[in-house]
Amino acid sequence: MALKGAIVVDREKCKGCGVCLVNCPTNTIALAKEVNSKGYNFAFMASPESCTGCTNCATVCPDTCITVYRVKV
């Protein structure tokens, strides 16, 4: 049985610090090329297929802008 995950980033709250990226064990997250209204390159789920829903990104996010979902498949 495998775990399949997904994250939703609150683009407006994200400050693009990148701490979630380096904490993602599956390289799911990247910073967007475009910016939010504050001028930050927000984080997004660049490789949805690799997300396991481990919650590491959300746990280290200083701005609590990541919601994590997970299913068993």
Added chain:
Amino acid sequence: MAEKILMKGNEAIAHAAIRCGCDGYFGYPITPQSEIMETLMEEQPWETTGMVVLQAESETSSINMIYGGACCGKKVMTSSSSPGVSLMCEGLSYLAGAELPCLVVNVVRGGPGLGTIQPGQGDYFQAVKGGGHGDYKMVVLAPSSAQEMYDFVDLSFELAFKYRTPAMILADGVVGQMMETVELRPMKPRLTNEQIIEKYSSWATTGKTPGRKQNVVTSLALDSIIHEQLNNTLQAKYRKMEEDDVRFEEIMCDDAEHVIVAYGCMARICESTVEMARKEGIKLGLLRPITLFPFPTNEINRLVPQLKTMMSVELSAGQMVEDVRLAVNGRIPVNFFGRLGGIVPSPDEVFEAFKKAINK
């Protein structure tokens, strides 16, 4: 019949605190007021009324403990003497800025610096003009007897909560140390937590219950407009105090041609001076401000037309005299007599100084 006990002014403060429903005392020893905490520790009110008494590590900590207690809507107090109150000025500014009620007793000794442990009134400016940073005032009550030391504890709390502002009892070493009979007032119970929530839940940190917004006690407002509004609110309170809560006592002022203005222990001494003057046919009266802030400016205004001179008598180099002069505004001469170094002048000495001043 009410119970009367012989006690020191400082002890009266302690008994009054326990009996008026005070929730907490936090203090640090310093002469000449250590009897306040000593009496409280001896009485162990935590066993009876539940009042908390704690010796802090410094006056800085005491005043910040008061800040914490006051944030919770509790009736809290501290006491100290001049050098200790200087340390408390930071906290007093925060308390005033955060609109918190509390009582601080200053049993004044001679300054500046470590000064002397003898009585003084040199902290008048510090008490009535602010002391700490920023535009703030406190209610300042000046007792002149052990009974007033007792009664002003409850009165201070009443005014402090009425205006949500720190109140100070500005006593001096004489009033703190002398023994007099004091009539104990009936016991008032401490407010329960439920009563505090009912009365002060609009601002006190009583715990954020569902449905109520969080309460944040702070003096910080980085937005200039909001900060000016906060200051205007404070100033409006001070103007209201000046309208409604000026307290003073007058002795033989009705027909007076000269009036001495004195507070605390000096008012008692000057009372004898008035008697001496009257025996010599000099129409001298005494105005004793009980609230130093708000100051009895209007009463001085009212008296000026009938007077030839006024004189401020203080255990300082001349502090309250400035407020008297502001009130008189140049209409009549305002003289000053003061002693320093902890020397308390006799009624004769004041009388001689008075005569010398009016014959100048």
Added chain:
Amino acid sequence: MDVNDIIKPENMVYSKTPVLTSTTMHYCPGCSHGTVHKLIAEVIDEMGIQEKTIGVSPVGCAVFAYNYVDIDWQQAAHGRAPAVATATKRLHPEKYVFTYQGDGDLASIGTAEIMHACNRGENIVVIFINNAIYGMTGGQMAPTTLLGMKTATTPYGRTKELHGSPLRITELLAQLEGTCYVTRQSVHNAASARKTKRAIRKAFENSALGKGTSFVEVVSTCNSGWKLSPVKANEWMVENMFPKYPVGDIKDL
């Protein structure tokens, strides 16, 4: 499996706790404060003690902690939070009272207050953010600044001769009989953040048990003050801060 089939309420495994307000934090990107605020809010939520918790915020960047954690707060003068919390807890023994302080606040101007509150064994929780710098005032030297570290007031690096050595106040506080739990943690990766959360939870539980003062240091970053990117700041912290401030429990009674 399509992403939209995963993103459904019933599959949610992590979301913002309601004890954290939705206000966007004023902290710089990647600042450890935000992570620690979140962990505190989660502990308060999980313990169900929102109504019973009173926070004391410091002077410094975290002065605005009250904008983010939805409980009653008292904002203390610089360094005085342990004194403020002392009275609050003694007058409300049934409440959970914690201070949240930085290194300048706790280990410099407030040294007397923290020492004596810990020595009396006040049943409070102290969260100590150590990022070795004054953040809000613009990156000046803190008592915990490392030797050689450049700050606004040590432009050529801190020297022992001029400023003394970095103060390991947590080790000092562990010596006091009033402390029951003294630990040093970090939040730079998920495992350490989870450990920190467990430490905060234990500290709050100790407070209810009346065991004494619980002290949780969080070795943190100030990437703006350190002039590093958030990710680089975390790496620098592991490399340079951890040798001086090793993580782990120092005391656990």
